[in-house]
Amino acid sequence: MGDHTVFSLSDRFVERLAAHQPMLATQMGVAGHDAAWGKHDPESWQDLKALLREVRSELVCLPPSDQYWERLGRRVLDDHLAVRLERIERGEPLRDLNNIASPLQAFRETFDLMPRASEADWLAIAKRLESIGQAIDGYTACLTAGRQRGLLAARRQARACLEQCRVHSSDGAFFDTLAQQVLDTGTSSSIQRLVATGVQTARAAYSR
Template identity: 30%
Template sequence: MTEQERSEARTPTEIDRIAEESLEAETALSPELRVYLGIDGDKSEYTDYSPAGVEPRKAMLAKSIAALEAEEPVDDIDWVTKTDLLRELRLQQEIVDSNWHQRELNNLESPAQSTREIFDLMPNETEDDWAAIAARLANLPAALAGWQETLAEGIAASNTPAR
């Protein structure tokens, strides 16, 4: 039996359920991931880059971390899933707790780039694809206004990327 066949025959565990729930929560908070990962759902939405978007992210991270920490792996796949997902979630939590979002301004990776580059990844074959692109374009000003509000909050708190 190959590794893939073993994986397909494996009964999903509580850790698997938590990982799936965490992914669903992440795509709800960062809808662009639906495009990056090829997941069905509304393709017109953006992450809430405003200061109000931070608290739901903190809550999601705390919930997912607590749920994973409470579970014991039943096999090696569970161990890897738990170890890696906890590492990633804890890193995200550290980033959020550091208020990085208040100073997320650089020329390689920030909302300025991600709000633009998502259009390169969106399908554009059908009328529905173009309708999704148009809807995302219509939502762009609000996404950028939220990010601008967050950067202004960072400036007010002396938490800036550069002088």
């Protein structure tokens, strides 16, 4: 369909979004980003807002089309970009804390979506375990910025999330199961050590 369609623009948007938010890339099934978290601090949301605005500008500049699916795709993409932009402009990422579906759960649940069939897979897991603290620090910086602006999550949600952090940092919880699973896969001892070290790092990150 050529390079000037909403479909090619959408493909480029997904690629750029995946590079900007590797955790989201894993959730979307976009390969090549499983070893990283990306930034999660307040600045990262301003960077994302700039990306969304740029893509929206590119969308507006697409040549006219009388094709049904092209026109429908443009409306869908524009709506998607508008919703994401509005969320950032309202400051929602600065108070995104709840006990079911917030970044706090997404950090942990991302490991459920990562393949574990090869040494390369386990190396990606080890790298994410080792660097999860940086992602959590960026996220907590967002929550701190939100509090400073009066954007607060509900207290009951915060208490529930504190309990989840306590569980994730405890003996025998999820992260410890990764250390056991890698032992059962026959991967090299060096990878096993990296995972074991990463598990302790991840537990410590959730205990802060």
